[in-house]
Amino acid sequence: xxxxxxxxxxxxxxxxxxxxxxxxxxxLFMSMFPSMKDSxxxxxxxxxxxxxxxxILDAFNLKxxxxxxxxxxxxxxxxxxxxxAGAIYGGILGAKSLIEEESEGTIEFLYxxxxxxxxxxxxxxxxxxxxxxxxxxxxxxxxxxxxxxVKPADIEFIxxxxxxxxxxxGLFFVGMVFMSIGFxxxxxxxxxxxxxxxxIGTFFITYLLGIFSQMIDSLEFLKYFSPFNYAIPSEIIKxxxxxxxxxxxxIISIICITLTYVIYRKKDFKI
Numbered sequence: 001x002x003x004x005x006x007x008x009x010x011x012x013x014x015x016x017x018x019x020x021x022x023x024x025x026x027x028l029f030m031s032m033f034p035s036m037k038d039s040x041x042x043x044x045x046x047x048x049x050x051x052x053x054x055x056i057l058d059a060f061n062l063k064x065x066x067x068x069x070x071x072x073x074x075x076x077x078x079x080x081x082x083x084x085a086g087a088i089y090g091g092i093l094g095a096k097s098l099i100e101e102e103s104e105g106t107i108e109f110l111y112x113x114x115x116x117x118x119x120x121x122x123x124x125x126x127x128x129x130x131x132x133x134x135x136x137x138x139x140x141x142x143x144x145x146x147x148x149x150v151k152p153a154d155i156e157f158i159x160x161x162x163x164x165x166x167x168x169x170g171l172f173f174v175g176m177v178f179m180s181i182g183f184x185x186x187x188x189x190x191x192x193x194x195x196x197x198x199x200i201g202t203f204f205i206t207y208l209l210g211i212f213s214q215m216i217d218s219l220e221f222l223k224y225f226s227p228f229n230y231a232i233p234s235e236i237i238k239x240x241x242x243x244x245x246x247x248x249x250x251i252i253s254i255i256c257i258t259l260t261y262v263i264y265r266k267k268d269f270k271i
Contacts, residue, residue: 003120007127010100011093015131018089022082022135023142029078030146036068066234071151072163075143076233082139083171084207087228090132090175091199094182096192097124098264103192117265125183125257132175140168163237170231170241173249177227178203180253183260187267203228224248 066073098121147160182199189195210226212219223229230245 003115003123004127007097007124008130011127011131015135018085019135019138019142022085022139025082025085026078026139026143027146029082030075030143030150033068033071033074033150036074071147071155071160072237073234075147075164076167076237079167079171079233083167083174083231083233084203084228086135086139086171087174087178088200088203089135091178091182091185091203092196093128093132094179095185095189095195095199097128097183098186098260099189099192099195118261121183121261121264125260128179128183129176132179133172136168136172136175139171140164143168166236166240167233170233170236173246174227174231177230177249177253180256180260181227184256184263187260187263227252 066077068074068077143164144161147164148157151157151160178199181202182195185198185202186195189198206226207228209222210229213221213223213226213229227249230249231241235242
């Protein structure tokens with residue numbers, strides 16, 4: 001029995017739905033870019049942002065006001081909301097992976113096959129990574145096509161592609177961190193129906209920690225507990241990736257995946 005192929009096939013429909021929705025959102029947001037190039041529109045946006053409290057600007061990564069007349073800065077701002085959806089999708093992929101058979105009553109069939117629990121976990125992790133990789137690639141292709149349509153004539157297309165490459169690498173990284181957390185959730189929850197709400201809840205709780213860390217100086221340390229903050233699109237465009245954040249993400253992923261293997265190998269299945 002090829003668990004990897006079965007899992008990829010099972011998750012393909014969900015992959016297409018998530019990809020189509022996110023690409024449509026990108027098309028919607030990017031269709032507004034031509035109007036943002038107008039100096040009057042940029043001035044209006046700046047005026048509105050200047051009226052907001054500094055804490056709110058920090059929370060939504062607007063402290064260093066982006067120039068919405070520049071394609072890369074506009075896309076980076078828009079992309080942070082698309083990336084939120086991507087991170088949630090990654091978490092859901094992980095959280096559903098190892099509880100599906102147990103909830104559907106087919107774990108006995110899977111366990112009866114000549115395949116070790118370690119190989120089951122490995123196959124499911126690999127299938128989830130492949131599905132998320134395809135999700136990121138589909139969105140990247142969609143974004144590049146849209147950017148080609150709306151980009152100003154004075155911008156080199158290769159520069160647009162390179163900026164988007166960095167953003168999508170950031171999305172893939174954050175998605176992998178949340179997916180790893182999802183794997184550990186998957187071996188702990190008692191039923192499949194809890195996978196999605198717990199994944200979404202985990203994302204928003206950690207996201208709020210990131211917001212609090214930016215709004216309250218004494219809580220700045222909370223940013224390290226917010227994986228989404230490890231690859232904020234606007235920061236990636238301006239400053240690149242932060243080594244500390246990359247290391248933190250890798251440590252979290254390694255710990256969560258290790259726990260997944262350990263717990264799953266010792267778990268008593270409900271047959």
